[in-house]
Amino acid sequence: MRLVVVGNGMAGARLVSEARARDPQMRVTVFGAEACRPYNRVLLSDVLAGGSRPEQVRLLDPSWYAEHDVEAVLGTEVARIDRETRHVLTADGRREPYDLLVLATGSEAVVPPVPGAGRAVPFRTLADCERIVAAAGRSRGAAVVGGGLLGVEAARGLAGRGLPVTLLHLAGHLMDRQLDAEAGDVLGETLAGLGVTTRTGVSATAVEPGGVRLACGELVEADLVVLACGVRPVTGLAAAAGLEVRRGVVVDDELRTDDPSIFAIGECAEHDGTVYGLVAPAWEQAAVAAEVITGGKARYRGSRLVTRLKAKSVELAAMGETQLDEEHAEVVRFSHRARGTYRKLVIRDGRLVGAILLGESDAVGTLTQLFDRGGPVPGDRAGLLFPGLSAAPVAGSPVLMPDAAEVCRCNSVTKGQIRACWEAGARDVAGVAAATRATTGCGTCRDAVEGIVGWLCDQEGVPV
Template identity: 75%
Template sequence: MRLVVVGNGMAGARLVGEVRSRSRDVRITVFGAEARQPYNRVLLSNVLAGTSTPDQARLVDPAWYGEHDVTARLGVRVTAIDRDRKTVLASDGTREPYDVLVLATGSEPVVPSIPGAGRALPFRTLDDCDRIRKAATSARGVAVVGGGLLGIEAARGLAGRGVPVTLLHLGDHLMERQLDVEAGLVLRQTLGALGVRVRTGVTVSAVHERRVDLSTGESMDADLVVLACGVRPVVGLARDAGLEVDRGVVVDDELRTDDPAIFAIGECAQHAGMVYGLVSPAWEQAAVAADVVTGADRAARYRGSRMVTRLKARSVELAAMGETHLTDEQAEIVSFSHRRNGTYRKLVIRDGRLVGAILLGETPAVGTLTRLFDRGGPLPADRAGLLFPGVLADVAVAQSPVRMPDSAQVCHCNNVTKGQIRACWEAGARDLPAVTAATAATTGCGGCRDAVEGIVGWLSEQEGVSA
């Protein structure tokens, strides 16, 4: 079977790996518009801040393609799909036949229609990071437009380089889709302490060479303007091919489009009316599509994802999940706020189940609450114990590799348990890179890195081997 994958980002690269892990008989060709190896976009803010290198963000070793008999056409864009002949036309003039085609074209930055927008730089790719870093070296002031996840990550990354940054956001508070008003205020104060000036209820109306005009009628000095105004699915290829497109490429529970030979996954796909802009749903979709395409599990179906938004900018820890905007009249709300300390914790409970949560600031309860949210399990009567997990036995256990059960989930992005880490360690993966290669742990948000290193170190100590 000839499988062609259009898109070599986090969704497309994951699909290729999932397919190859299930079958060696599939002939795989993947096209990537970027000439780079696939990389982890979640770590872009760290690259921007200089705390991670581009190589540390890389998802696939260059030798992997040859070792796994995968043809990677990097820096080659697919320009058209010929559904009648089952071929794709590439930007270099070549044609590639397929039996199954998977679209993983991702999304593109939204650029506002304002005068001078061409002077601003988007924040979406590693190449964008390179351009922003170079421009920031001589900038006396930076304006970041957009107070969502990407905007906050960009602002924090630039502030980490010592550049004066002002974050401009049209909404009344930061990340208003995921956070309530109090959480937005705590996050704003946390960013302020890290060197990011935040202005809400305002946006840019024009970009000039050394300043921006604001919607309030003011002007603000800015040598560099970074756009993080959101993204939109890349659907032009699918639309031109006559596939059903709404906000994204419309797919069913098998991730098939209305052409049974063509699938779509990741940020370009729309399932049951939802377009997911996060990594975890894309990887869940990749696993289902790989099962269906290879026949490894013909009954596999995608039923949607329970989204957990994670912000992992340096010195800013945030997780938001589910229905965070319900009121006391609609649900049981348990919350704690300490603005000076940058801490805000909120649980939204309905019918004895956790249906939403906001966790801002360091808290060891993230893993426990994420599992309760994902699985919909009953909550303990002591709600305060969920907010302050030092009294929770299961969280105390999770803090020690010795006492952590093998069933405990260590990497939530990739559903990797302590038992799986132990198993691959016993099979010969004796350091963090080897464990990462075997399980994909740490390749999502990166928040589990210390825990995985701790488990590997503890296992090595048990045999008297130095980690």
């Protein structure tokens, strides 16, 4: 069996490792357009902020490919798929045969069609990130165009480097896809305290040498302009091959396209009308596709999205239908804007269908589990938002947390798996990560994993 994977990002690299773990004999070739080995795109905001170095966000060691008999062809773009002969053709003329093909081509940054856009730097790849960091060192001020998740992370990262930053957003409030208006306003106020000036309801019409020109004629001065205007799935290769493409490459529950020998996963794939832009769904899809490819039976039924903002001094989690109001659902809301705190529960038919948690909160783990499982919401709504006020024990405590509780959502790692890993000899987060992949996604579960490992060591009197 010859497996070819086009795309060596977070989805493609995970598919390769999942397939190899299931079948050590399959011939595997992966093509990556980027010359570097795969890296964790989720953590680029840490690199931008100076909290991590580029080499710290790499996913696979260079020796991994040789040790696992995987041919990695990096810095090479696949230009065409020949479905009749089952070959892929690269831009430099190579023809590679396949029995099964996986498209993991990801997405690309949207660059608005405005004059001077080429003067700005998109925030998408590691190379983009390195360009931004280099430019920040010689700039007096920066402007970020786009106030979605990536734009907020970019603005916070640049402000952390000491630059005055102006964040420009077309919609009426920040992260309007994930947050309601009040949460967006509270987020803007939090960012203001960290050195970011937010301008909402504004449209950029040009990027000029001195900054960004707005539709009203005003020039927002900046030496460095970063574009975070969203992404679009990379589907040109699939479309040229005659595969069904809507917004993404259309796949079924096995992640197959309308050609049964070709699969698509990650940000380029469209399942049941949805294109997912987060890492957890991509990795869930990679596991399902790998199981099917190696002869097993698995089905992908979609993912329940939890968005986590990874910016220093800004704690944010948003999930589900956050925009619903009291006319359509039961809404429980708490706001303390002076402290940058906003919490909202959206409950329908006794189930949690949405939530926003902005500001430090110990309720994230419990609410995420309720949202994921779709279980009934306890009658004590205040206790959900403020676990410390409830007379009941805190469910997030390692002592009381059931083994089935999911700790790392990106990799679906439970407390029980961490316990088993610890009993097998892992005594620190690095050991747990190596065995389970916990903490290797968005990284927000690291404190929880440290807490569980520390608790287990304390119980047995074992040094960490």
